Amino acid sequence: LAKTTQPISMDSYEGQEVNITCSHNNIATNDYITWYQQFPSQGPRFIIQGYKTKVTNEVASLFIPADRKSSTLSLPRVSLSDTAVYYCLVGVSGSARQLTFGSGTQLTVLP
């Protein structure tokens, strides 16, 4: 299992772009990178998944450098409602072992 390292917490202000970086130095060739968001008293919610380079959807972008040893989740123009815990997961698609959550990053968006 590839271990992931994320900052414990981050603060930002409304309207700013937020970048959360995840380190996964021992990522395997077949591993995908997946990000989830979790609000208090709710289950995690899938945000985005990628393998290499850049992936973008209506919510976020995921940047993965060529060596794939890290990845960055980018949230454009955050609002107060983006305050949540963000989890980076690394593993093989289709394997339950992909679905191992770390402690996540607590993002607090300030007015």
Add this chain to the structure above:
Amino acid sequence: EAGVAQSPRYKIIEKRQSVAFWCNPISGHATLYWYQQILGQGPKLLIQFQNNGVVDDSQLPKDRFSAERLKGVDSTLKIQPAKLEDSAVYLCASSQTRNTGELFFGEGSRLTVL
């Protein structure tokens, strides 16, 4: 489309008692997961089902935890006897297939063991 349904939302029991949690996944989702989330930590996978078969239960404490998905639809997770350290939120998730990282989670069942 209805989401993943879980019940009860909250449960308080004494240690050594038993408890059961129920989950109904999104219609048509073949894969179902149970996670345990202790306060301040990320969710930990307990068991994964594919239809009515177990795919992975390597992290399930089988001396006290059991889970079933008899007809390949809804599922029950049971703890007997409960310990203080079982206090946590039990999350159920489902996905269309095994080969995806996109899981859909329910709101969870919060267990407090006194």
